[in-house]
Amino acid sequence: QKEVEQNSGPLSVPEGAIASLNCTYSDRGSQSFFWYRQYSGKSPELIMSIYSNGDKEDGRFTAQLNKASQYVSLLIRDSQPSDSATYLCAVPYSSASKIIFGSGTRLSIRP
Amino acid sequence: NAGVTQTPKFQVLKTGQSMTLQCAQDMNHNSMYWYRQDPGMGLRLIYYSASEGTTDKGEVPNGYNVSRLNKREFSLRLESAAPSQTSVYFCASRIAGGHNEQFFGPGTRLTVL
Numbered sequence: 001q002k003e004v005e006q007n008s009g010p011l012s013v014p015e016g017a018i019a020s021l022n023c024t025y026s027d028r029g030s031q032s033f034f035w036y037r038q039y040s041g042k043s044p045e046l047i048m049s050i051y052s053n054g055d056k057e058d059g060r061f062t063a064q065l066n067k068a069s070q071y072v073s074l075l076i077r078d079s080q081p082s083d084s085a086t087y088l089c090a091v092p093y094s095s096a097s098k099i100i101f102g103s104g105t106r107l108s109i110r111p
Numbered sequence: 112n113a114g115v116t117q118t119p120k121f122q123v124l125k126t127g128q129s130m131t132l133q134c135a136q137d138m139n140h141n142s143m144y145w146y147r148q149d150p151g152m153g154l155r156l157i158y159y160s161a162s163e164g165t166t167d168k169g170e171v172p173n174g175y176n177v178s179r180l181n182k183r184e185f186s187l188r189l190e191s192a193a194p195s196q197t198s199v200y201f202c203a204s205r206i207a208g209g210h211n212e213q214f215f216g217p218g219t220r221l222t223v224l
Contacts, residue, residue: 032210043215097161103153
């Protein structure tokens with residue numbers, strides 16, 4: 001079992017709809033979870049982080065965490081063409097210094 | 112602040128050649144990381160340094176060595192490059208601690224012929 005798993009996509013969503021991205025992780029001791037966005041040919045950039053069970057909202061983005069199910073998700077409301085990118089889930093392991101990424105989900109917003 | 116810088120941006124090597132990828136950060140971060148990213152894939156951790164003076168293996172360390180030269184600099188060395196090491200290499204840094212984000216450099220695109 002991979003330490004961090006994501007559906008690779010591509011996920012195609014119409015403009016204005018909600019995009020839902022999912023991530024599961026294997027280490028029950030993990031405490032922090034990060035979502036990065038990566039445009040083609042660019043470096044990853046942080047868009048959301050979450051530490052507590054439940055929802056965390058920031059503008060059009062909502063991160064959801066369920067530690068019991070070892071599941072974290074990212075919702076993007078009112079999807080825009082500029083949201084087309086690869087979304088990477090990242091989880092610190094062990095001493096919290098070892099940070100493992102999922103394989104990423106490629107999101108495409110169609111006009 | 113320059114953030115995280117990487118050199119070179121592009122490199123072409125022949126099989127068996129060696130090279131060192133350089134990474135430096137000016138944010139006074141404790142932890143530094145090297146990842147590789149292959150087409151259509153996420154980031155795979157090669158090595159990391161939780162703090163100055165320590166280094167640890169990540170998911171895919173074979174064929175690589177690292178040096179944490181000081182708090183600012185973390186280099187990645189390929190002793191004998193292989194075509195399987197063709198990839199984009201990203202360096203990242205962060206303040207030590209579970210809730211702190213990583214900041215990434217611009218990447219080095221390496222091709223091994």
